[in-house]
Amino acid sequence: MARVSNGSPSPARPDRLITLTDGIFAIAMTLLALEVRVAPDLDSGQFHAALRETVPQLAAYALSFLILYIFWRDQRQILLMSAKTGGLPQHLALAVLGVIALVPFPTSLLAEYGDREPLAVAMYAATICLIDLLQLAMFATLRGRHGVRGVGEWRDTAADLGATIVVFGASVPIAFFAPQAAMWWWLALFPAKAVLGRRERLRGARRDG
Numbered sequence: 001m002a003r004v005s006n007g008s009p010s011p012a013r014p015d016r017l018i019t020l021t022d023g024i025f026a027i028a029m030t031l032l033a034l035e036v037r038v039a040p041d042l043d044s045g046q047f048h049a050a051l052r053e054t055v056p057q058l059a060a061y062a063l064s065f066l067i068l069y070i071f072w073r074d075q076r077q078i079l080l081m082s083a084k085t086g087g088l089p090q091h092l093a094l095a096v097l098g099v100i101a102l103v104p105f106p107t108s109l110l111a112e113y114g115d116r117e118p119l120a121v122a123m124y125a126a127t128i129c130l131i132d133l134l135q136l137a138m139f140a141t142l143r144g145r146h147g148v149r150g151v152g153e154w155r156d157t158a159a160d161l162g163a164t165i166v167v168f169g170a171s172v173p174i175a176f177f178a179p180q181a182a183m184w185w186w187l188a189l190f191p192a193k194a195v196l197g198r199r200e201r202l203r204g205a206r207r208d209g
Contacts, residue, residue: 079093
């Protein structure tokens with residue numbers, strides 16, 4: 001584990017940063033749900049039409065909720081694998097949280113314009129990709145500066161982060177030519193995560209055995 005030089009401020013434990021992470025993610029997930037609404041004072045026909053119009057909102061909500069859950073899991077895992085934080089890793093962690101708090105905005109654009117505005121799809125994909133790139137940078141700097149707990153876990157985390165970067169990063173240029181195809185391509189993330197998770201569990205079982 002890396003040592004802190006004499007006279008330098010000691011890196012902070014990750015506990016407070018983890019608490020802040022939990023709070024920011026909880027708020028962002030709650031704000032996603034607030035985007036799903038039906039106008040008041042509608043007659044029966046208008047109500048049913050408005051209800052049908054919430055389908056894209058619900059789909060965007062479900063997608064973003066699942067992705068935020070994955071980001072929350074990864075963020076906690078990265079912070080817990082490092083005994084200390086501080087300096088650049090802490091700034092990167094705060095940058096991740098700053099973009100996480102912004103996720104409800106591209107989600108609302110996706111729900112409202114995703115079927116007819118390629119830029120809305122590209123902005124959503126770029127936001128998700130940016131979050132993962134920042135997490136990967138935080139992951140790398142924590143590993144280099146403050147030591148790690150469990151080398152195998154770091155390898156699994158890197159692969160997990162890389163899968164999201166590949167899926168959403170590749171969809172950004174696709175969105176400008178075929179936005180619907182780009183959104184269907186995002187679904188590839190979930191079987192990829194399942195395969196990586198299974199490999200991680202098998203590797204953990206071999207280590208424990």
